[in-house]
Amino acid sequence: MTDLRLASLRQAVPDLRLQTDAADLEHYGRDWTRRWTPAPLAIALPSTVQQVQAVMRWSAAENVAVVPSGGRTGLSGGAVAANGELVLSLERMNKALDYDPVDRTLVVQAGMPLEAVHNAALEHGLIYPVDFAARGSCSIGGNIATNAGGIRVIRYGNTREWIAGLKVVTADGELLELNKGLVKNSSGYDFRQLLIGSEGTLGVIVEATLKLTDPPPASNVMLLAIPSFEVLMQVFAAFRARLQLQAFEFFTDKALRHVLAHGAQAPFDEVHPYYVVTEFAAGDEAQEAAAMAAFEDCMGNGWVSDGVISASDAQAAQLWRLREGITEAVARYKPYKNDVSVRISAMPAFLAETQALIGEAYPHFEVVWFGHIGDGNLHINVLKPDDTGDAEFLQQCEHVTKLLAAVLARFGGSISAEHGIGLVKKDYLGSTRGAAEIALMKAVKRAFDPQARLNPGKVFDS
Ligand code: FAD
Ligand code: MLT
Ligand code: ZN
Numbered sequence: 001m002t003d004l005r006l007a008s009l010r011q012a013v014p015d016l017r018l019q020t021d022a023a024d025l026e027h028y029g030r031d032w033t034r035r036w037t038p039a040p041l042a043i044a045l046p047s048t049v050q051q052v053q054a055v056m057r058w059s060a061a062e063n064v065a066v067v068p069s070g071g072r073t074g075l076s077g078g079a080v081a082a083n084g085e086l087v088l089s090l091e092r093m094n095k096a097l098d099y100d101p102v103d104r105t106l107v108v109q110a111g112m113p114l115e116a117v118h119n120a121a122l123e124h125g126l127i128y129p130v131d132f133a134a135r136g137s138c139s140i141g142g143n144i145a146t147n148a149g150g151i152r153v154i155r156y157g158n159t160r161e162w163i164a165g166l167k168v169v170t171a172d173g174e175l176l177e178l179n180k181g182l183v184k185n186s187s188g189y190d191f192r193q194l195l196i197g198s199e200g201t202l203g204v205i206v207e208a209t210l211k212l213t214d215p216p217p218a219s220n221v222m223l224l225a226i227p228s229f230e231v232l233m234q235v236f237a238a239f240r241a242r243l244q245l246q247a248f249e250f251f252t253d254k255a256l257r258h259v260l261a262h263g264a265q266a267p268f269d270e271v272h273p274y275y276v277v278t279e280f281a282a283g284d285e286a287q288e289a290a291a292m293a294a295f296e297d298c299m300g301n302g303w304v305s306d307g308v309i310s311a312s313d314a315q316a317a318q319l320w321r322l323r324e325g326i327t328e329a330v331a332r333y334k335p336y337k338n339d340v341s342v343r344i345s346a347m348p349a350f351l352a353e354t355q356a357l358i359g360e361a362y363p364h365f366e367v368v369w370f371g372h373i374g375d376g377n378l379h380i381n382v383l384k385p386d387d388t389g390d391a392e393f394l395q396q397c398e399h400v401t402k403l404l405a406a407v408l409a410r411f412g413g414s415i416s417a418e419h420g421i422g423l424v425k426k427d428y429l430g431s432t433r434g435a436a437e438i439a440l441m442k443a444v445k446r447a448f449d450p451q452a453r454l455n456p457g458k459v460f461d462s
Contacts, residue, residue: 005041005062005064006018006020006041006042008058008061008062009042009044009055009058009062009086012054012055012057012058012061013044013046013051013054013055013058015051016044016045016046016051016054016055017044017045017046017047017092018042018043018044018045019042019043019045020042020043024043025038025039025040025042025043026038028040028043028069028072028081028087028089029080029081029082029087030072030079030080031072031073031074031075031076031077031078031079031080032072032073032074032075033074033075033076033077033080033422033423033424034334035077035080035394035423035424036077036080036082036423037082038080038081038082039081039082039083039084040067040081040082040084040085040086040087041064041084041085041086042086042087043086043087043089044086044087044088044089045089045091045092046088046090046092046093047092047093048093049093049167049169049175049206049207052088052093052169052204052206053169053173053174053175054173055086055088055173056169056170056171056172056173056204057172057173059086059171059453060171060172060173060451060453063451063453064085064086064453065083065084065085065086065452065453065454065455065456066085066086066087066088066204066453066454066455067079067080067081067085067086067087067088067200067455068088068090068141068145068200068204068205068454068455069081069087069088069089069090069091070089070090070091070110070111070138070139070140070141070142070143070145071091071113071134071137071138071139071142072142073134073137073138073142074138074142074146074419074420074422075337075339075419075420075424076146076199076339076416076419076420076421076422076423076424076425077422077423077424077458078145078146078199078200078420078421078422078423078455078458079142079200079422080422080423083456083457085456088204089111090109090110090111090139090141090204090205090206091111091139092111093109093110093111093112093206094109094111094112094113094116094139095108095109095112096108096109096112096116096117096120097109097207099120099124100181101124103164103181104126104211104212104213105164105165105181105209105210105211105212106120106121106124106128106209106210106212107165107181107207107208107209107210108120108140108207108208108210109206109207110139110140110141110144110204110205110206110207110208111139111140111141112139112140112141113135113136113137113138113139113140114130114131114132114134114135114136114138114139114140114143115135115136117140117210118131118135121210121212122215124212125215126212126213126214126215127212127213127214127215127216128162128210128212129152129155129156129162129213130143130148130149130150130152130156130158130159130162131150131151131152132148132149132150132151132324133324133325133327133328140208140210141205141206141208143159144159144163144166144195144196144205144208145195145196145197145198145199145200145205145420146159146197146199146418146419146420147159147160147196147197147418147420148418149372149375149377149417149418150372150418151247151249151323151324151372152246152247152279153372153374153375153377154245154246154247154248154372154374154375155216155244155245155246155247156213156246158418159196160193160196160197161211162210162211163192163196163208163209163210163211164179164181164182164183164209164210164211165177165178165179165180165181165182165192165208165209166178166179166192166195166196166205166207166208166209167205167206167207167208168191168195168202168203168204168205168206169203169204169206170203170448170449171203171448171449171450171451171453171454175206176191176203178190178191178192178195179192179209180209181209194444197420199420199421199422199455199458199459200454200455200458201445201448201449201454201455201458201459202444202445202448202449202454203448203454204454216246216281216283217281217282217283217284217287218281218282218283219246219279219280219281219282219283220279220280220282220288220291220309220310220316221277221278221279221309221310221315221316221319221320222277222278222279222280222291222295222307222308222309222310222319223267223275223276223277223307223308223319223322224275224276224278224295224298224304224306224307225268225270225272225274225275225304225305225306225307226250226272226273226274226275226276226303226304226305227272227273227274227302227303227305228273228274229273229274229347229348229351229352230348231301231302231303232250232274232276232303232348232373233344233345233347233348234298234301234303235276235298235303235304236248236276236344236373236374238294238297238298238303239278239280239294239298240374241294242290242291242293242294243280243281243287243290243291243294244280244281244287245278245279245280245374246279246280246281247277247278247279247374248276248277248278248372248373248374249276249277249278249323249370249371249372249373249374250274250275250276250277250369250370250371250373251274251275251277251322251323251326251369251370251371252273252274252275252368252369252370253271253272253273253274253275254366254367254368254369255326255329255330255368255369255370256275256322258326258329258330258368259321259322259325259326259329261329262325262328262329264318264321264322264325265318267308267319267322268306268308270305270306272305272306275322276373277319277320277322277323279316291309295307295309323370326368326370330368330381330383333366333383333384334383334384334390334393335368335381335382335383335384336381336382336384336393336394336397336400336401337379337380337381337419337424338378338379338380338381338382338400338401338404338415339371339377339378339379339380339416339417339418339419340377340378340380340404340408340413340414340415340416340417341375341376341377341378341413341414341417341418342376342408342411342412342413342414343376343411343412343413344373344374344375344376346376346411346413347373347376347378349411350378350407350411350413351369351378353407354380354404354407355367357403357404357407358380358382358400358403358404361399361400361403362382362396362400364385365382365383365385365396365400366382366383366385367380367381367382367383368380368381368382368383369381372417372418375417376413376417377417377418378417380404382397382400398427401415401425401428402428405428405431406431408431408432409431409432413432414432415428415429415431415432416432420459421458421459421460422458422459423457423458426457426458426459426460426461429459429460438460441459441460442460442462445460445462446462449462
């Protein structure tokens with residue numbers, strides 16, 4: 001059966017690179033979640049848009065499910081292929097195609113790694129500002145499909161803000177050209193925005209027209225030690241009032257301990273409950289003075305216990321490592337990840353309630369908190385205790401997420417701020433989206449993909 005399908009795929013798309021080695025099936029069938037056993041039919045690695053179209057036409061004819069795949073750094077199981085799907089990897093379509101200095105846009109293929117996009121923008125003296133630690137391995141297509149956020153959302157917004165156009169192959173192999181790089185376009189529904197964040201369930205993104213912008217003036221990175229979460233928001237307000245913030249990220253002492261155990265250098269002699277890494281424009285004396293004034297005010301009010309400011313790019317990188325290294329540092333504890341958001345002003349109340357709730361239900365859990373606090377986005381990582389089996393741990397974490405979802409519903413928050421729903425959070429979609437909204441989402445899915453062949457079972461069951 002399998003061989004017949006692959007034979008027909010080879011016939012339908014003769015030049016397509018197809019891989020079926022056990023190691024490849026394993027490698028391409030999973031993402032960073034590592035929770036599901038990979039079991040794809042095969043891996044297709046097209047090199048042209050026409051090949052992607054031909055693969056989707058074949059998928060329609062043979063009724064085979066397809067999982068669009070980027071760098072598989074996703075944290076929600078969106079790119080997992082565990083049910084005999086064809087993995088459609090965009091990794092060979094990884095080039096910049098065009099740059100327009102008047103529009104200040106860069107056209108790229110979907111498989112281009114985010115870091116390569118950054119470098120291509122810099123070649124034109126501009127930046128593509130969405131950025132986060134997986135930059136070397138994630139793809140721009142995956143970023144768009146998850147509407148990735150990252151460390152500079154406070155200044156530049158999410159991926160959604162930076163997409164001027166998309167080329168998308170539909171479930172039936174049609175090519176849609178969405179928005180074509182236009183700044184203004186009020187000609188009806190904006191399918192470009194619908195595709196952004198659709199997690200591979202509505203179409204395969206093959207090309208994107210990215211907006212670029214000017215690089216920031218020289219910036220400084222500061223690490224602050226904070227005595228309590230309540231005052232952390234005061235520090236945020238004080239810094240935001242005086243400075244053009246590019247990042248305002250937080251982590252706890254527990255998170256720091258894991259990063260230090262992973263080889264980073266301790267920033268302070270003493271241990272503090274919370275830390276903030278903030279980055280701000282510091283191109284002139286007035287901005288430098290504003291930064292010092294914000295820092296001194298906060299010290300004077302007892303909102304900040306200590307601080308260090310980068311004096312070189314190397315030091316800035318060292319400070320960033322303390323925040324960006326957390327995901328890698330805790331990976332060996334098979335963390336169960338929650339990626340939630342509430343309004344920024346609601347963060348202290350939300351965190352206090354959630355901390356109490358998890359602490360009461362599962363006092364033995366080590367919970368590592370960190371995230372994009374300036375965006376109201378918390379990453380709540382529950383680490384697996386050594387003496388708890390995988391299945392039991394998962395059951396307990398699902399219970400935690402259920403409790404969390406109820407709190408989120410009350411706060412009007414989101415069960416996924418930036419990682420996507422994928423497989424891991426689909427049971428909790430209703431905590432964030434109303435029943436009528438979910439019914440409409442399913443109707444949209446049916447309109448784009450009536451046979452439910454594109455990433456089936458992700459976001460919701462089709
Ligand atoms: P994949 O994991 O391959 O896929 C993700 C989803 O997109 C899947 O549903 C897949 O089917 C779909 N998809 C992929 N390519 C396409 C395409 N061409 N067309 C249609 N659908 C497609 N995320 C953040 O938002 N902010 C962060 O700060 C952040 N930090 C991270 C740090 C680390 C160390 C790691 C490991 C991950 C981090 N992530 C972060 C999560 C992840 O990197 C992002 O979700 C990223 O956007 C995924 O890109 P990818 O190419 O790896 O996508
Ligand atoms: C981060 O902000 O570091 C990422 O979203 C990764 C994670 O949540 O582990
Ligand atoms: Zn994040």
